[in-house]
Amino acid sequence: MPVEQLKADVAEFAALLEQAKSARVRGALTQAKAEAEREINNLEIKACLAAERQTSGGDTKRYLHELTDYGWDQSVKFVKLFITLDGVQNCAEEAVTVNYTDHSLQLHVSNLNGKDFGLSVNNLLYAIDVANSYRKVKTDMVAIYLKKVEEGQNWDVLTSIQKRLKQKQDSEMAKDTENPEGALVNIMKKMYNSGDSKTKQMIAKAWIESQDKARLNPAEGGFGNLGDL
Known part of the structure; x- marks a missing residue:
């Protein structure tokens, strides 16, 4: 499905969520919205990789390695994820990106030792403040800080x-x-x-x-x- 159509779907899901009253309906709409957002992020990552290959003359082909292992913690204001990646501090600043939605995140690390890495966490337990969430690249680690919409709210689990x-x-x-x-x-x-x-x-x-x-x-x-x- 084209990215434009998926973005239109996300906008429609968001509009319906504002009107929905039933918890069951809101849950179904939230899940559908998160799935559409995930598809958008995946398509955008693929487009980015294709553009990189074209820029480099198409002589380098890299595969996306999906990450599944991470640690997490929380403070009063943030939920923090820690992803171990050897040598990630040597990547260019623009090579480590995180896309956020109110209930998900997608990490993409481009061309780390000739490989691309991705991590998707969907259906976060509570909403996050996208504008004030950010990431830091440390030695052999990416730390992602998800700003809680409701400060002080305890997350007993992540999703x-x-x-x-x-x-x-x-x-x-x-x-x-x-x-x-x-x-x-x-x-x-x-x-x-x-x-x-x-x-x-x-x-x-x-x-x-x-x-x-x-x-x-x-x-x-x-x-x-x-x-x-």
Whole structure:
């Protein structure tokens, strides 16, 4: 779909969001708006790469490496993401860009040791102030500062997907107090099997970390056996 059409869709979603009253309708519109914005960012990144190849004579072809690992923290005013990238401080200033929407961000690092890198985080838990969000390039790291619209608001998780996972976990644990670990395993299986690639990566990472923790501290347990997960 052309970028112009996608931008028109985003504008229409935003207008409808202002009129929507139902939380369910607002959620569906917000998700659709974020998806359209993600497509716009992906198309713009591809166009940028194509322009770079044309400028360099088309003799260099680079592939986009998707990043999935990052750390995050928060302060009263900001949610902070930390992405480790060896040698990123050697990139030109314009080679490290971040595109923000009120509920997402897309990081793009161009031509780092002959490779391009990208990170997308969609469906942020709460809205961010796009105009006052920014990034810093440090030694072997990119730090992204997302300005909270509501200062002082606590983000117990980073995205609404993680929030739903936590809520489902709490709900099922309450129903099955005799075997809470078994209930959690079932939840993780269901969400893994029905989730998109990023959800699966998130759940798989959580499972691996739990198994490592269980091996170090057997008394604390873990998620148990998730079968094919």
